[in-house]
Amino acid sequence: MASTTDEKGHATANTRQDTPDYASTEPTGELQLPNSWKYRRLSILGFKLPWFASPPVQLVIVSFVCFLCPGMFNALNGMGGGGQLDATANNRANTALYSTFAVVGFFAGTFTNKLGIRTALSFGGMGYAVYVASYLSYNHTENLGFTTFAGALLGVCAGLLWCAQGAIMMSYPTEASKGRYISWFWMIFNMGAVIGGLIPLGQNIKARDSTDVTDGTYIGFLVLTLLGAGLAWTLVDAKDVIREDGSKVIVMKHPSWKSEIVGLWETFKTDPYILALFPMFFASNWFYTYHFTEVNGAYFNTRTRALNSVVYWIMQIIGAYVFGFALDLKGVRRTMRAKGAWAALFVLIMVVWGGGYKFQTTYDRAWAENKKSVKKDWSDDGYGGPFVLYMFYGFSDAAWQTCVYWFMGSLTNNGRKLANFAGFYKGIQSAGAAITWRLDDVKTPYMNMLASNWALLAGSLVVALPVILWKVEDSVSLEKDIAFTDKTIEEVAPKAHVTEAHHGVDGKV
Template structure:
């Protein structure tokens, strides 16, 4: 008779994942020895198939693909003087992002993370290539095609990354892994932002980014697809406590929709997460086009976006550290404390943002003309505000994934939650880019941005109160090919 192993019963023989019976057993919770690291110069280097190394590889993919996309977006108007073409492309991008995110879970489960992430890099690179072409021939159609391909690729890439980053670590390390993921990607964005800053340093007018900027970003995005090929099959990854990552079985589109319904039925409070998700990408057109693109000349736009990305990096790391800081207390208390930190931060920053919003008007040059970074009397304050906008975003995204990760440890459920976050976020982005195209006043864009963020946080506060506990979740199989979530007994007692 087979006896299921426990952490204390781990033997010296690891499970052979080439054996299908052993693979299934591993998915159902059988324990195995974690991979041993390598001793080099007195230091222990984690094993290739350890969760931390896989997290680093995934972060590098995100750094090279989404990070470079963020560099492009932060320039305002895709680096162009007139943001109309960029706004239309982004409306297409986020509309398709929203639609395809609904099917992303089944595609990711069928293709696996390696193929999904590699294809994502190719899709993103087409957008950079389209702006490169637009600089030479003004071909709007190619830019719209690039936006469409980027939107489809983004749906699959974000779903794959989200489910992996939230499921690879042990529960106590989720904040660390999420902050590592976002911290590295935002740091990469900082490094990437040096490219347009250097390439366009001599442009003191409104100006468009030069071809070298787009070529460099294109190459880096393609490199992200190459790095994605180094990702290991998650079924071979063993956590430090000897547990393996559960790998969802291949599902059909119909089954995926059933899983979405099932996930909501089992966790109806997740609906409170939807407004927060909807507001998550609302910032892009206001910050990039209506603030950065409006007040600054080209080189200052590039310079400011570099520091914006630095703000994202710093706050992503700080928020992740706070979310795992045991000195604050249990997971539930940490959720409340970090919610308070984020709420105070965003409202303080937006109070500062009221003053430039009041003097900005579409089609009217800012008072005193475009700001150059040498104009210290104005540039310092405006760039500082832009940096704090980045801080809000870095903290926002890290907190979002951590909250979703507290609701389950099952990658199938987490892939659905990740899809929820991106579906509603992309829906909001598509709407707000359309508003920007139709000329909504800068004050209206700013007010909607502030109101959505502050209001959606109140819904998350209720979600934390109702559902975030200090306990883990366990996975049980209710029907074939469907995973549902049930609370551990101690979670019930905690209520």
């Protein structure tokens, strides 16, 4: 392997004389960090904090961006109907949202690699702000056009935001800590929905009779989403991130649109098995319409919906913690952990949705949409059973999302490929969500909706099983990760430069 030095005197090594240059990544001896504010370590009470350009700090920042933007979106939708008693505006907005999200999300890896994480995340945050503003407007104007437009715009914005987030979360950590990173993100992110849910709970805690969400709630959400969009600009470039072991990230110095599009195609060519995970992707947002609108929004009054929403997101935090840390369990081979996660998911889905079936037999859409029906309150007899069920709907959601991300992260450490995986995930996920919001809009019976959820979740696990059994390895070799980037570059620009770092994220992701 031939060695050279770059323009700054850093050592590089070539895999072949005619292939791109790679920066040395194996840590040697004591960690030497660059002399920059990004790498200074502060101490608090004798405890040294990670440097700013470290994976934990960058993960916390992106987690709080999602805390403030998608977190508020989840709090609002978790109320059922976007806080409106009539779910029409919410259904139309979310159908438009997930329709555009499905298209943009599928190609989001290409755009995010080219534009960069800060631009993608900040642009995404602005979309959430416009979405919230449209509901504030709807309270006064009942303008369905604006809420539908805001939903479509958010689909474009969210596609980029979630792709950048997914690539960071799956690529910045080492193989031994991917589960914990996913868990940390999901816990911080869902804390946003918990706090967001406390706002309408506090405003309606004494109001037993159902009412629409007030202007104050929407204004609070709007301010927080704008803060999230601004926070995205505090992230550093991926090329500046250095891990505790001294390894860096795979960075293409000047990615072109052509190289990113070719990389998207190469992902299908090199990893066709990813298609077997597509049903899991499709199922991963299918259940939200049922949870939020057809259970919480249909069965309970406003203050009880708010309480249920808060507890739902708290259980998401617990679910992410349990599954995230179990997936990184030391002393157990990763292949065994993958099989155990699959089995745990299957049992959880069968138990929770079995309980959901029994509850669904107690009411239907005709009762829920009858204005004379009295929605259930937390003070009513029999509230405990549905409350516990709704808690475990939240727990199982977090378990599903955490495992899907971990499965993808266990297949590769290459950031370019993981950006594309994240884009596939969010795009296909959103296609499912668009369909299910539309199904609610056309008044599909609740029992049919429950059956579709149960069958899709269980069936998608069966389809994904071969990938879990045969494609998840105990470790992915560095050579395999680099080979994908090499192949893409050689097809586009044989002399392009790539800075590589062990088990990292590439390009502008």
